[in-house]
Amino acid sequence: MKKFIRSVGFALKGISYAFATQLNFRIQTFVALIAIAMGLYFNISASEWHWVTLCIALVLMMELFNTGVEALVDLVSPGYNELAGRVKDVSAAAVLVVALLTIITGAIIFLPKILLLIHAA
Ligand SMILES: Nc1ncnc2c1ncn2[C@@H]1O[C@H](COP(=O)(O)OP(=O)(O)OP(=O)(O)O)[C@@H](O)[C@H]1O
Numbered sequence: 001m002k003k004f005i006r007s008v009g010f011a012l013k014g015i016s017y018a019f020a021t022q023l024n025f026r027i028q029t030f031v032a033l034i035a036i037a038m039g040l041y042f043n044i045s046a047s048e049w050h051w052v053t054l055c056i057a058l059v060l061m062m063e064l065f066n067t068g069v070e071a072l073v074d075l076v077s078p079g080y081n082e083l084a085g086r087v088k089d090v091s092a093a094a095v096l097v098v099a100l101l102t103i104i105t106g107a108i109i110f111l112p113k114i115l116l117l118i119h120a121a
Contacts, residue, residue: 018067032056042113055102062095
């Protein structure tokens with residue numbers, strides 16, 4: 001049990017490092033909070049909550065992995081190296097793929113509700 005709590009502590013240290021150093025991670029956290037607030041406001045269904053929470057977790061998870069990859073690349077290749085740059089580019093691309101999934105999912109869930117609200121006003 002003590003080991004588990006220690007591991008959670010290390011994971012929280014990782015999250016706080018990403019939050020302190022990565023502007024993208026802070027923006028993604030802010031957008032996630034807005035999505036949760038919109039979910040509550042529009043009273044979305046259980047399956048819609050499933051998609052929203054899945055996308056939030058995927059985006060934050062990929063950004064954390066990307067931050068780890070960047071730190072690892074900087075450690076093993078502090079100077080300019082074409083391969084090091086490619087590793088970072090591919091890692092950033094993985095974040096972009098999940099971000100696109102999130103934008104599409106958000107549009108499918110929230111856009112009709114927002115349009116309905118505008119028409120009702
Ligand atoms: N060591 C390197 N060698 C070659 N190209 C690099 C190297 N480090 C970074 N690059 C190139 O610069 C881009 C940006 O790298 P950087 O480490 O600034 O990533 P970032 O996403 O801007 O990170 P951060 O969010 O920490 O600012 C990389 O995607 C890559 O194309």
